[in-house]
Amino acid sequence: MSDPGGTFLLGGELSVSRMGYGAMQLAGPGVWGPPKDHDTAVAVLREAVEAGVTHIDTSDYYGPHTVNAVIKEALHPYPEDVHLVTKVGARRSEDKGWPAALSADELTQAVHDNLRNLGLDALDVVNLRLSDATGGYPVAMSLAEPFGVLAGLREKGLIRHLGVSHVTADQLDEAKAIAPVVCVQNQYNLAHRENDPLVDKCAAEGIAFVPYFPLGGFSPLQSGLLDDCAERLGVTPMQVALAWLLQRSPSMLLIPGTSSPEHLRENLAAADLELPADVLADLDRIGAV
Numbered sequence: 643m644s645d646p647g648g649t650f651l652l653g654g655e656l657s658v659s660r661m662g663y664g665a666m667q668l669a670g671p672g673v674w675g676p677p678k679d680h681d682t683a684v685a686v687l688r689e690a691v692e693a694g695v696t697h698i699d700t701s702d703y704y705g706p707h708t709v710n711a712v713i714k715e716a717l718h719p720y721p722e723d724v725h726l727v728t729k730v731g732a733r734r735s736e737d738k739g740w741p742a743a744l745s746a747d748e749l750t751q752a753v754h755d756n757l758r759n760l761g762l763d764a765l766d767v768v769n770l771r772l773s774d775a776t777g778g779y780p781v782a783m784s785l786a787e788p789f790g791v792l793a794g795l796r797e798k799g800l801i802r803h804l805g806v807s808h809v810t811a812d813q814l815d816e817a818k819a820i821a822p823v824v825c826v827q828n829q830y831n832l833a834h835r836e837n838d839p840l841v842d843k844c845a846a847e848g849i850a851f852v853p854y855f856p857l858g859g860f861s862p863l864q865s866g867l868l869d870d871c872a873e874r875l876g877v878t879p880m881q882v883a884l885a886w887l888l889q890r891s892p893s894m895l896l897i898p899g900t901s902s903p904e905h906l907r908e909n910l911a912a913a914d915l916e917l918p919a920d921v922l923a924d925l926d927r928i929g930a931v
Contacts, residue, residue, distance in 0.1 A: 645657075646695065653767075656802075662696075664698075668709045673704055682903070683901060686900065689903055691717060693906075701756075711759055713726070726762070727825070729805075730749050731752075731773065742773045753795055768795075768803075770792055772788075792804055792821075793821035804823055808827075824850060825850035835929035841890065851894050854897070857884070867925070868925065870924075875917075877912075878908060880908065880912070881911060881912040
């Protein structure tokens with residue numbers, strides 16, 4: 643398989659597979675500590691790249707630090723066509739929380755931590771993640787100051803492209819007035835459709851929309867209607883959910899995560915699944931409930 647799901651040009655420059663891979667689940671329980679099975683984590687990353695995945699999503703606060711270390715071990719030196727997308731704006735607390743870390747010093751340190759632990763001189767894409775003290779969003783705040791810090795690091799050559807996460811449409815526009823934005827990373831899946839207008843806005847403006855928790859995250863998608871659609875097609879419900887996202891928007895990029903080689907193959911196979919009109923109509927009813 644090559645470029646599963648087709649390709650998308652991030653920033654008109656970086657060609658990535660629309661079916662990517664999210665590395666968060668390579669950390670231990672609670673996204674804390676090293677992988678439960680180190681060798682399998684390395685194998686999953688290598689198999690993803692061998693299967694044509696060229697978009698890998700990560701962050702140095704996964705672990706913290708441990709996931710980036712595994713990525714470096716598995717893939718460094720990185721193939722020229724593989725692009726790593728990371729995020730900053732949060733940190734991990736001793737109670738395993740996700741508090742905001744949006745000061746200039748914290749953002750600058752986070753970028754250097756990602757560079758060091760991934761073994762890179764420049765990061766392909768850095769997303770600014772907005773959140774409140776508890777990690778929640780959306781947050782009614784201006785992102786001008788923190789996004790400006792990242793724009794300055796981009797001018798210095800430490801970052802090639804910028805994205806935003808946990809944002810509203812107005813916050814996206816605010817960021818675009820400071821520096822080009824190549825992707826938006828917000829929660830979105832079959833059952834959580836609050837970002838429908840933002841998905842369409844991104845497609846119209848040539849910006850990638852990267853849904854996190856595409857399969858529900860900590861609360862996996864559960865729907866009798868989804869199960870019925872999958873049974874009619876002879877595939878798994880999660881494959882249907884991923885295929886629906888790919889067909890939802892041409893600028894949709896997926897980053898389902900897994901620490902299992904078998905689950906990885908199942909996710910990748912969803913890139914070849916074309917959902918017929920009657921199934922799409924039924925699936926649209928899930929988000930309308």
